[in-house]
Amino acid sequence: MSITAQIDYYQQKLTFEMDAADLHAARQQGRNLVVVDGRQHSYYQIEHIPGAVNLPHRTLSFDTTTALDKSALYICYCDGLGCNGSTQTALKLLMLGFEVKELIGGLDWWKRDGYPTEGNQGQAERPLLCGC
Known part of the structure; x- marks a missing residue:
């Protein structure tokens, strides 16, 4: 594999993904984004990223998204590893x-990096663990 192909791969990957630190920074900068929890509502109620909207992926359709702002960037998450929600x-x-x-x-890596959560089992912000 050429170095150019690798550079293209990593640039594309960063185009489609964001980590917890990048999300936190984007929110601090006031970027126009919406954090979307794609899990079932019962899991959202237990714990979620503060300010996230719950749009379970199984129910997404044209009708369920008509009121959403198409000019915003939507950051989608689920439980984490082992989940494709x-x-x-x-x-x-x-x-x-x-x-x-x-x-x-x-949500798993969001919490591992020490960011707070809301919900019935939400947690306060903790010291960051990521060494990036």
Whole structure:
């Protein structure tokens, strides 16, 4: 594989994904984005990223997204590793005409990096663990 192919691969990957630190920074900068929890509502109620909207991927359609702002960037997440709910959410929103990125590691990595959560079992912000 050529170095050019590798550079292209990593640039494309960064075009479609965002990590917890990037999301936190984008929010601090006031970027026009919407954080989307693509899990079932019962899981959202237990714990979610503060300010996230719950749009379960199984229910996404033209009718369920008509009130959403198409000028915003939608950051989709689910539980994390072993779950493809964020990918399904991102794909469906993309097919409906929205700009999307996937939050790598989902809620799990968001919490591992020490960011707060809301919900019945939400947690306060903790010291960051990521050494990036």
